Amino acid sequence: MKEFAYSRANGVREALVMVAEQENGRFLGGGTNLVDLMKRGVEAPDLLVDVRSLPLAGVREDDDGDVVIGATTTNSDAAAHPEVRRRYPALSQAVLAGASGQLRNVATVAGNLLQRTRCAFFADLSTACNKRVPGSGCAALAGVHHNHAILGTSPSCVATNPSDMAVSLMLFDAVVHYETLDGEGEIPLSRFYRPVGDTPHVETALPAGALITSVRLPRATAGERSRYRKVRERASYAFATVSVAADLEVRAGRVHEVRIALGGVASHPWRARIAEEELRGGPAVPERFRAAAEAELAAARALPHNGYKVTLARNLIQSVLTEIAG
Amino acid sequence: MTDATRGAISLQVNGAEHRIDVDNRRTLLDALREDTGHTGPKKGCDFGQCGACTILVDGRRVVSCLTLAVAAQGSEITTVEGLAEKDELRPVQEAFVRLDGLQCGFCTPGQLCSAVGVLAEHAAGWPSAVTADVSPDCPHPPLDADEVRERMSGNLCRCGAYPSIVRAVLDAADERAEVAR
Ligand SMILES: Cc1cc2nc3c(=O)[nH]c(=O)nc-3n(C[C@H](O)[C@H](O)[C@H](O)COP(=O)(O)OP(=O)(O)OC[C@H]3O[C@@H](n4cnc5c(N)ncnc54)[C@H](O)[C@@H]3O)c2cc1C
Ligand code: FES
Ligand code: FES
Numbered sequence: 103m104k105e106f107a108y109s110r111a112n113g114v115r116e117a118l119v120m121v122a123e124q125e126n127g128r129f130l131g132g133g134t135n136l137v138d139l140m141k142r143g144v145e146a147p148d149l150l151v152d153v154r155s156l157p158l159a160g161v162r163e164d165d166d167g168d169v170v171i172g173a174t175t176t177n178s179d180a181a182a183h184p185e186v187r188r189r190y191p192a193l194s195q196a197v198l199a200g201a202s203g204q205l206r207n208v209a210t211v212a213g214n215l216l217q218r219t220r221c222a223f224f225a226d227l228s229t230a231c232n233k234r235v236p237g238s239g240c241a242a243l244a245g246v247h248h249n250h251a252i253l254g255t256s257p258s259c260v261a262t263n264p265s266d267m268a269v270s271l272m273l274f275d276a277v278v279h280y281e282t283l284d285g286e287g288e289i290p291l292s293r294f295y296r297p298v299g300d301t302p303h304v305e306t307a308l309p310a311g312a313l314i315t316s317v318r319l320p321r322a323t324a325g326e327r328s329r330y331r332k333v334r335e336r337a338s339y340a341f342a343t344v345s346v347a348a349d350l351e352v353r354a355g356r357v358h359e360v361r362i363a364l365g366g367v368a369s370h371p372w373r374a375r376i377a378e379e380e381l382r383g384g385p386a387v388p389e390r391f392r393a394a395a396e397a398e399l400a401a402a403r404a405l406p407h408n409g410y411k412v413t414l415a416r417n418l419i420q421s422v423l424t425e426i427a428g
Numbered sequence: 429m430t431d432a433t434r435g436a437i438s439l440q441v442n443g444a445e446h447r448i449d450v451d452n453r454r455t456l457l458d459a460l461r462e463d464t465g466h467t468g469p470k471k472g473c474d475f476g477q478c479g480a481c482t483i484l485v486d487g488r489r490v491v492s493c494l495t496l497a498v499a500a501q502g503s504e505i506t507t508v509e510g511l512a513e514k515d516e517l518r519p520v521q522e523a524f525v526r527l528d529g530l531q532c533g534f535c536t537p538g539q540l541c542s543a544v545g546v547l548a549e550h551a552a553g554w555p556s557a558v559t560a561d562v563s564p565d566c567p568h569p570p571l572d573a574d575e576v577r578e579r580m581s582g583n584l585c586r587c588g589a590y591p592s593i594v595r596a597v598l599d600a601a602d603e604r605a606e607v608a609r
Contacts, residue, residue: 103453105433105434105451105452105453106433106452106453107432107433107452108432108452108496108498108499130496130499132494133494133495133496133499134476134491134494137455137494137495137496138475138476138494141474141475150452150496152499154499178488178549178554181554181555182552182553182554182555184564187555187562187563187564188563188564188565191561191562191563194555194562195557195562198555198556198557198559198562199557201476201582202479202491202581202582202583203489203542203545203546203549203579203582204476204479204482204489204490204491204542204545204582205476205490205491205494205582207488207489207490207545208485208488208490208491208494208495326563337577337578337581338557338577338578338581339581339582
């Protein structure tokens with residue numbers, strides 16, 4: 103690991119200045135992803151600015167009735183918060199389905215959003231990876247890729263975003279709030295993660311040096327029946343192969359409102375808007391759920407070893423919607 | 429010469445203060461094992477994947493291998509060495525001994541710290557990934573074997589002592605419920 107300086111910030115502006123003044127300064131949340139990648143040599147900052155001392159932790163309701171989760175709130179505290187559990191249960195479930203109790207106790211909400219892919223080639227300096235070293239190639243295309251992406255991929259990169267939390271945030275149309283030295287800004291999660299294209303190393307639309315301050319859950323998207331279901335290679339403490347966050351409102355046997363987001367299938371949490379469109383207004387029956395899932399997955403491009411994800415995603419969408427319609 | 433990449437820090441471990449000189453790269457796990465002499469926390473993987481290094485920081489269970497020692501300044505750290513009150517084992521420690529919650533014992537310090545955290549988290553009403561309904565209006569779900577397995581899933585045991593680990597945690601939970609009654 104390369105040597106680095108460490109500082110604690112007491113104010114947002116102070117934190118922004120400290121990172122701006124250093125060529126390769128980074129914010130440190132719980133460190134569960136950054137320290138891991140520093141040990142592997144994938145990340146090599148010169149300065150870590152610890153943001154857990156900032157007054158950004160906690161969950162509150164704003165004047166519009168939106169739920170605002172502070173950036174340094176731990177994953178555990180976000181999942182356990184009564185308002186999150188009541189109005190956005192799929193978010194609680196997604197967070198609880200991720201990592202382990204020990205990791206969730208230190209991992210922050212902002213750190214979770216910005217965690218990097220678990221593609222083995224990204225973490226292995228001896229292999230080609232366009233995300234780690236732009237232009238070096240992608241070893242996953244011809245390598246071990248049974249857990250790689252099937253949607254929105256490019257010849258440059260087929261890695262997935264590993265976050266469970268972000269899938270449910272995508273479901274609820276969450277908004278990321280940040281601050282830079284130029285002032286405050288916000289980005290809807292639907293535009294937060296950038297398409298892969300030929301720049302897989304550019305992952306988000308967050309301005310350079312920006313500090314995430316909170317994540318806001320709009321009141322209008324709350325869904326008491328929303329659910330998150332994750333399939334993985336062991337029962338717990340493993341990343342998703344495919345996961346689904348969904349919410350559905352049925353009126354007189356017809357789909358009144360539906361929202362679906364997928365994890366483990368793309369470089370970012372995947373909102374299944376084609377399936378949603380197919381379903382709106384139609385009968386809320388399993389055959390229709392399946393047909394809508396198939397319409398969404400028509401664009402899937404499987405690699406030699408991850409074709410099973412197409413079937414898995416279809417079945418999961420059908421099963422979770424059927425369960426909510428129950 | 430001043431060097432921003434290392435310095436003197438103070439760690440509060442099991443109620444005692446330790447002043448040590450560390451490189452900022454030092455993990456809390458290495459600082460405990462090599463600088464303050466707390467070899468209870470074990471290094472299984474060094475990447476957050478096994479739970480052998482689990483300790484309590486300000487009462488919450490965390491993995492010490494992904495925490496930097498400098499970032500732990502100002503926190504109350506409890507390692508397995510600090511779980512017992514003098515010679516009196518905690519109920520969960522006593523249950524591990526009585527019910528054989530271990531074979532080689534390498535994972536045990538982490539399992540014990542994690543179990544203490546699990547009992548506190550459950551008592552605080554936190555749901556888990558196997559809790560059927562996470563709504564805060566739902567009655568507090570009992571800590572059954574499925575809940576214990578899920579909540580303890582961040583602690584691997586290469587000896588496969590899982591069945592007796594689950595029994596020991598359930599036993600300690602029962603005892604706590606007994607005391608509360
Ligand atoms: C063994 C293991 C298993 C895991 N399993 C899962 C899983 O199943 N599902 C899942 O979703 N996740 C899983 N994770 C990942 C875990 O959720 C993330 O590591 C964690 O959420 C990152 O949060 P952090 O606060 O520790 O981030 P850090 O490591 O501190 O930071 C991550 C990134 O975010 C940046 N950052 C942090 N805070 C801010 C801020 N306020 N503003 C701007 N930038 C910021 C940092 O600079 C860094 O680039 C696992 C991790 C491990 C080690
Ligand atoms: S040594 Fe820390 S989790 Fe394995
Ligand atoms: S008792 Fe040997 S690893 Fe758990």
